[in-house]
Amino acid sequence: MMDTKVTTVIVNATKHGLTMKVGNRQCYAKLTSFKVGGEYRMQLDVNWTYQEFLVQDKAHSHNRVFINSDDCCDYERITIMETADGRFDMQRDLREQFRTSCTPIEEESSRLTPSTWKSWLYKFIYV
Template identity: 30%
Template sequence: MGSTEIINHTTKALTVKLGNNRVYTEIATVGKDAVYKVSVDSNATYHEFCMGVDAAGKPIIVNSDECVDNQEITITEMDGKFNLVKVPRQIQRPVDQTRHVYSSKRTLATPSINTATKSRQPSSSTTTTTSSWTFWKAPQKYQAPPSNLY
């Protein structure tokens, strides 16, 4: 569960409404240059946050997926039209130490044909069971049947 900051950089206060399928309930009012934090659970039901309508009649809607993906959503206004500026979250992924050590020792070179053909067969050190590889053989050229059959 993460929280997303909704920042209002418009000329008027915005009313935040929570809902789904265009049925909304008012939950907050965000003043000019104010910040409102929305907490959304990524496993929860899909929700929409309606921030109001711009001068052109277009509603500003932010859904729960956008709140999960972004740490900050700024609403700006230009010529009466609203614009959303999104800042994505920084995801920390654990580093796989085995891959990291292996990749630091490996040299970056274009593999030759010999190494590409060797990789098709299983190595004996990685597997203890006996297995056989069967490769598909391309059919030979089409040969017409002998003409003396008729």
């Protein structure tokens, strides 16, 4: 039987303590909090119902980002950072299986030069 649980590391790279809440549709319950430089290892089952996670500055609740359960399935690490103007932003690191599966598609598309696709297109136009 395949394990359907994934772990995503949420990293606090801001200058503030953060609070994480779980919920949906503007109804949230506190899940955890973590200090500056701290991290939280979130474990989810990919078959669970869709969830949203609100991560916000403990002191200034308007400074926040939303992470959802789909993000946790796709990304192994999400780093909460601050932009130059002090707003929160996220850097997401794809899980290994997604990084390797994307490589052949990128390589294939880079081999498709304008002359190649034009000759392919002309075959259909001038039949």
